[in-house]
Amino acid sequence: MSTRAVACLVTLAVLSSSSSCVPSTADADPRGAIALQLRPSPAALGEPIMTSDGWTVHVDAFVLQAFANASGETPDGADSFGKPAQTDVLFPASRPTELVTYAIPAGPASIQIGFSIHGLKPSLHGVQAIRQNNQGVAPELAERFNQPPDIAFDYEFPDGTHLSDEPDAVSNIGGPAFLLIAHAEKAGRTIKLDVSMQDAFPSDPIYGTVVANALTNVYATIAVENLFRDEDDKSAPLLFEDFAAADTNHDGVLSPKELQVAREPCPGCSDVLAQRMTLVQAISRRISNIFVPAPSP
Amino acid sequence: MFVFSSPAEAQSEPAQSEPAQSERAADQGGPDEVKIRGTRAKPNASPTEHKIGREEMKVIPGAFGDPYRAIDMLPGVVPTVSGLPYYYVRGAPPSAVGYFIDEIRVPFLFHFALGPGVIQPALVDEVTLHPAAYPGRYGRYAGAIVAGKTREPPTTLSGEGQLRIYDAGLYVESPFANGRATAGVGGRFSYTAALLSLVTPDTTLAYRDYNARVSYDLSDRWRLSALAIGSYDYAAETRRDPPPEHEEVFFASEFHRLDLRLDRQGENGATTRIATTFGLDRSRLEGSRFAQDFLFGARARHGAPLHRDVDIEVGLDTTIDHISGDLPSLYAVGQQELENTKAFFEPRTDTATGAWVSGSWHPSRGFELTATARADVFTSKGEVGVGPSPRVSMRVPLPTRGGPKIVFLGALGIAPQPPAFAIPIPAVGYSGLPGGIGFGYQKSAGAEIELPWKFTARAVGFHHSYFNLRDFSRTSSDIDLERPVPVPSSPTQAYGAELFVHRKLTEKVGAFLSYTLSRSEIGATETTPKRISPFDRTHVLQIGGAVYLGAGFRTSARFLTYRGWPDQGSDPNALVANDRLRPFFRVDARIEKRWQWQTGYIALVLEALNASASKEVVKRICDPDCRDETIGPIVAPSLGVEGVL
Numbered sequence: 001m002s003t004r005a006v007a008c009l010v011t012l013a014v015l016s017s018s019s020s021c022v023p024s025t026a027d028a029d030p031r032g033a034i035a036l037q038l039r040p041s042p043a044a045l046g047e048p049i050m051t052s053d054g055w056t057v058h059v060d061a062f063v064l065q066a067f068a069n070a071s072g073e074t075p076d077g078a079d080s081f082g083k084p085a086q087t088d089v090l091f092p093a094s095r096p097t098e099l100v101t102y103a104i105p106a107g108p109a110s111i112q113i114g115f116s117i118h119g120l121k122p123s124l125h126g127v128q129a130i131r132q133n134n135q136g137v138a139p140e141l142a143e144r145f146n147q148p149p150d151i152a153f154d155y156e157f158p159d160g161t162h163l164s165d166e167p168d169a170v171s172n173i174g175g176p177a178f179l180l181i182a183h184a185e186k187a188g189r190t191i192k193l194d195v196s197m198q199d200a201f202p203s204d205p206i207y208g209t210v211v212a213n214a215l216t217n218v219y220a221t222i223a224v225e226n227l228f229r230d231e232d233d234k235s236a237p238l239l240f241e242d243f244a245a246a247d248t249n250h251d252g253v254l255s256p257k258e259l260q261v262a263r264e265p266c267p268g269c270s271d272v273l274a275q276r277m278t279l280v281q282a283i284s285r286r287i288s289n290i291f292v293p294a295p296s297p
Numbered sequence: 298m299f300v301f302s303s304p305a306e307a308q309s310e311p312a313q314s315e316p317a318q319s320e321r322a323a324d325q326g327g328p329d330e331v332k333i334r335g336t337r338a339k340p341n342a343s344p345t346e347h348k349i350g351r352e353e354m355k356v357i358p359g360a361f362g363d364p365y366r367a368i369d370m371l372p373g374v375v376p377t378v379s380g381l382p383y384y385y386v387r388g389a390p391p392s393a394v395g396y397f398i399d400e401i402r403v404p405f406l407f408h409f410a411l412g413p414g415v416i417q418p419a420l421v422d423e424v425t426l427h428p429a430a431y432p433g434r435y436g437r438y439a440g441a442i443v444a445g446k447t448r449e450p451p452t453t454l455s456g457e458g459q460l461r462i463y464d465a466g467l468y469v470e471s472p473f474a475n476g477r478a479t480a481g482v483g484g485r486f487s488y489t490a491a492l493l494s495l496v497t498p499d500t501t502l503a504y505r506d507y508n509a510r511v512s513y514d515l516s517d518r519w520r521l522s523a524l525a526i527g528s529y530d531y532a533a534e535t536r537r538d539p540p541p542e543h544e545e546v547f548f549a550s551e552f553h554r555l556d557l558r559l560d561r562q563g564e565n566g567a568t569t570r571i572a573t574t575f576g577l578d579r580s581r582l583e584g585s586r587f588a589q590d591f592l593f594g595a596r597a598r599h600g601a602p603l604h605r606d607v608d609i610e611v612g613l614d615t616t617i618d619h620i621s622g623d624l625p626s627l628y629a630v631g632q633q634e635l636e637n638t639k640a641f642f643e644p645r646t647d648t649a650t651g652a653w654v655s656g657s658w659h660p661s662r663g664f665e666l667t668a669t670a671r672a673d674v675f676t677s678k679g680e681v682g683v684g685p686s687p688r689v690s691m692r693v694p695l696p697t698r699g700g701p702k703i704v705f706l707g708a709l710g711i712a713p714q715p716p717a718f719a720i721p722i723p724a725v726g727y728s729g730l731p732g733g734i735g736f737g738y739q740k741s742a743g744a745e746i747e748l749p750w751k752f753t754a755r756a757v758g759f760h761h762s763y764f765n766l767r768d769f770s771r772t773s774s775d776i777d778l779e780r781p782v783p784v785p786s787s788p789t790q791a792y793g794a795e796l797f798v799h800r801k802l803t804e805k806v807g808a809f810l811s812y813t814l815s816r817s818e819i820g821a822t823e824t825t826p827k828r829i830s831p832f833d834r835t836h837v838l839q840i841g842g843a844v845y846l847g848a849g850f851r852t853s854a855r856f857l858t859y860r861g862w863p864d865q866g867s868d869p870n871a872l873v874a875n876d877r878l879r880p881f882f883r884v885d886a887r888i889e890k891r892w893q894w895q896t897g898y899i900a901l902v903l904e905a906l907n908a909s910a911s912k913e914v915v916k917r918i919c920d921p922d923c924r925d926e927t928i929g930p931i932v933a934p935s936l937g938v939e940g941v942l
Binding site: 021022023024030031032033076082083085102103212213214215 | 529531538544546549550551579580581587623626627628629630631632633634635
C-alpha cells in the first residue's frame with residue numbers, strides 16, 4: 001500500500017469522526033426565579049393602629065414561619081410549581097425579608113406564602129422535625145416555635161370528636177406557625193394578646209413575571225393591621241371591639257380559651273353559632289390578607 | 298523454516314493466556330517461511346480468567362460477531378435485561394465492570410441499546426473476562442474486568458467487512474514501507490436513521506464508529522504504534538408541541554481515544570510498553586445536561602523473567618480527566634437540583650494514579666501462582682482517596698495418577714473503585730468522591746478438569762462482597778439520577794457456584810453449557826435490614842452448540858434461561874420478595890454459508906438474538922388484580938454479508 005493511500009485512509013477516518021458531535025444542552029423549558037421582597041407596614045414596625053371603633057392597637061411582635069410557593073405555566077400549558085429556597089423561614093414582620101423560589105417557568109407566575117410548623121417529635125405521619133431558619137427573631141420568641149402552640153390546629157368531626165383527640169394529629173406533634181403579641185388601649189382599658197397559633201391560611205396570590213435564567217423581584221407589604229379587618233372585605237374598617245369582647249373575665253388578657261370560644265360578629269349570618277367563626281378561626285383566615293402587593297421601590 | 302522470536306519464547310509452550318500465532322510470511326509461490334510466535338504465561342494473565350478467541354466469537358449465536366458481547370455466554374454474567382449489554386458479573390453492577398481494549402479504558406463498547414460493538418471485530422484478537430483477582434495492569438473497578446486485545450498487525454493486506462440490514466462495517470489493514478509499517482482503518486455506519494424515517498419520520502436513531510491503527514517497527518525489538526477508536530450514538534425525536542419545532546434528545550454520546558505506544562520486546566522475553574492516551578467523551582441524556590471529559594492518560598510497564606520459574610511485571614499508570622458540563626442557571630433549578638447537577642457536571646479535574654508489581658511463579662507445567670500488589674490514589678475536587686488492591690490467583694495441577702487432568706483454581710483480591718455512575722456513560726461521573734472509595738472483596742475457588750473429546754469443565758464457587766458501590770438495586774428498580782451520595786456503606790454480596798463445560802465452537806461440533814447458581818443480596822444499613830437484590834437471578838443456564846454441516850454451512854444455537862426477577866410487590870424496598878416473577882428463556886440462532894475466496898472468504902449470515910421472541914417479566918402490578926409488566930420482546934434479527942480478506 002502506498003503512503004498516499006495510507007494518508008487517504010487516515011483522512012477519511014478523521015473526517016468521519018469529525019462529523020459526529022453531541023449537541024449541547026437545549027433550553028426547551030426556560031425557567032427563572034422570583035424573590036418575594038416583604039417589607040413591613042408602619043403597623044408591623046410598631047406604630048399604633050387606630051381602629052374605627054376607637055381602639056389603639058400596638059403590635060408588639062408578629063413572627064411568622066413561612067415560605068413562598070410560586071407557580072407558572074410550562075410551554076406545554078401545564079402548571080408547574082417552583083422550588084422554594086427555604087421552606088421554614090422564621091422572621092419577624094418588622095424586618096424586611098426575602099423569600100426566593102427557583103425553577104418557575106418563564107412568564108406570568110403567581111406566588112403564595114404558606115406557613116410551616118416545626119415538628120416537635122418524630123411521627124409516623126410524616127411530620128419531620130424542621131430545622132429552624134431564624135432570620136432576626138429574638139431567641140426567646142424563636143423558642144416559642146419549638147414548643148407546642150397556644151392554640152393548635154383543630155377540627156371538629158360531625159360526631160363531635162376533635163382532630164386533636166388523635167394522638168398523632170399534627171396539632172399534637174407540631175409547633176406554631178406564627179406568634180402574635182399585641183396590646184390595645186381604649187379609654188383607660190388595656191387588652192393584651194399573646195398567642196402562638198398553628199393554623200394559618202396561605203396568602204392570596206401575588207403576581208409577577210419570571211424571566212428565564214434570572215431573578216425577578218416582586219414586592220409585598222406585611223400589613224399586620226389586616227388582622228383586625230374582616231377577612232372577606234379588604235375595604236372593611238379596622239375593628240378591635242370583638243377582641244375586647246372576648247375578654248369575658250375582664251382581666252385584660254385574652255387567653256387562648258377566650259379566643260377559641262368567642263365568635264366574631266356576623267351581621268349577615270344566622271344565629272346558629274356554627275355558622276360564625278371563632279376569633280381563632282378568623283385570625284387564621286385574616287392572616288392570608290396581611291401580604292399586600294406593593295410597587296417596586 | 299521455523300523462526301522463534303526469542304529463546305525465552307521458544308522454550309515455552311503456547312501460553313494458555315496468549316495462544317501461539319503462526320503467519321505465512323513468504324510469498325505464496327516461494328518456499329514457506331513460517332514464523333511461530335509464542336509467549337510464555339506472564340503476569341498479565343490471571344489463572345482464573347475466561348478467554349474467548351477471535352474465531353469462536355464469530356460463531357456464538359446472538360453475539361453478532363461482536364467480541365465483547367460474546368462474554369455473556371460465560372458463567373457469572375447476568376444481563377440487567379436480556380439482550381442489553383450491561384452485565385452484572387458475580388453481583389458486581391455494570392458500573393463496577395471495567396472494559397478495556399489494549400489496556401485503554403473505554404466507557405462502553407456497544408452502540409445504543411442493542412447496537413453492535415464499537416470496535417471492529419477484525420481488530421480484536423481475543424476477549425478475556427477476569428471475574429476476580431484480575432492482572433495488576435488493570436485496576437479501579439470493584440467488580441470484573443473485560444479486556445480485549447487487538448490483533449498483531451498483519452503481514453499482508455487483510456480486511457473484514459459486514460453488510461447488514463441496518464449497518465455496514467469495514468476494516469482494512471495493510472503493511473507498507475517494506476513491511477516495517479502497517480496502517481489500518483475502518484468503521485461502522487448505521488443507516489437506521491434513513492430506515493426509521495420511512496416508518497417514524499420524527500424519530501432519529503443513528504450510530505457510527507471508527508477504528509484506525511498505524512504501526513512502525515523501529516527495529517526488530519522496538520515498535521511505535523497508534524490506535525484510534527471512536528464512537529457516536531444519537532437518539533432523538535422531533536417534537537412540534539410546544540412550538541417551536543425542536544429535537545428532544547433521548548440519548549447522545551460519543552467518545553474518542555488516541556493511544557500512542559512504544560513497545561519493546563527484549564531478548565529474554567522481557568516486554569516494555571510506554572503509552573499515552575488522549576480522549577474526549579461527550580454525553581447528553583434526556584432532561585439532563587451536556588457533559589464533556591477531556592482525558593489524558595499515561596502508562597508504563599515492564600515485565601521480565603526474574604528467574605526460570607518467575608516472571609515479574611511492574612507498572613505505573615495515571616489518568617487525568619478534565620470534566621465539564623453545561624451547568625444550569627442557579628435560578629432555573631432548585632437548590633438541591635443545582636447541587637446534584639454540580640455533583641456530575643461541575644468543572645473539575647479528576648485524577649487516578651496507580652502503581653503495581655506483579656509476580657508469577659510457574660515451577661512446573663500448568664502450575665501458576667500470580668501475586669499482585671497494587672494501589673491507586675484518586676483525587677477529585679480536593680478530595681483524596683486511596684485504594685490498596687492486593688490480589689493472588691493460582692492454577693495448581695492436582696495429582697491424578699493417570700486420570701483426567703484436574704487443576705485447582707483459586708483467586709483472592711481486593712479491588713477499589715472511585716464513585717461511578719450506575720451505568721457507564723461517557724463523561725458522567727461523580728465530583729468530589731462522594732461517599733468515599735468503593736471496594737470489592739473477591740474470593741473464589743474451584744477446579745478445572747479435562748474431559749474426553751476435547752471438553753473441559755470448570756466449576757468455581759465464589760463469594761464477592763461490595764461496599765460503597767452505586768447500583769440500581771440499592772435504590773430499587775428506579776434509576777435515581779439526582780442522588781449522588783450513596784447509602785452509607787451500601788454493602789452488597791453475591792455468592793454461588795459456576796459451571797462451564799465447553800468444547801470449542803470452532804470444532805466441527807462444538808458445545809457449551811454455562812450454569813450459575815448464585816444469590817445476590819443487598820446488605821443491611823442503619824435503617825434497613827438485608828434483602829435480596831432485584832437483579833438476583835439464582836439460576837442462569839445456557840446450553841449452546843455449533844455444528845459444521847459441510848459445504849460451507851455452519852449453524853449454531855443457544856438456549857438461555859434464568860429464574861425470574863424477585864417479585865417485590867408494590868414496595869421496591871420490600872425486605873422479603875413475595876415470590877418470583879416468571880422465568881425468562883430465549884433462543885438465539887445463527888447460520889452461515891461460507892464461500893472461500895482467495896485466502897479469505899465471503900459468508901452470508903442469518904442470525905437472531907431472541908429468535909423465540911420471548912418477553913421478560915420485570916414487575917408484577919396488583920391493583921387489586923395482578924398482571925405482569927414485561928419488556929420486549931427484544932428481538933434483534935440480522936441478515937448480512939461478511940467478508941474476510
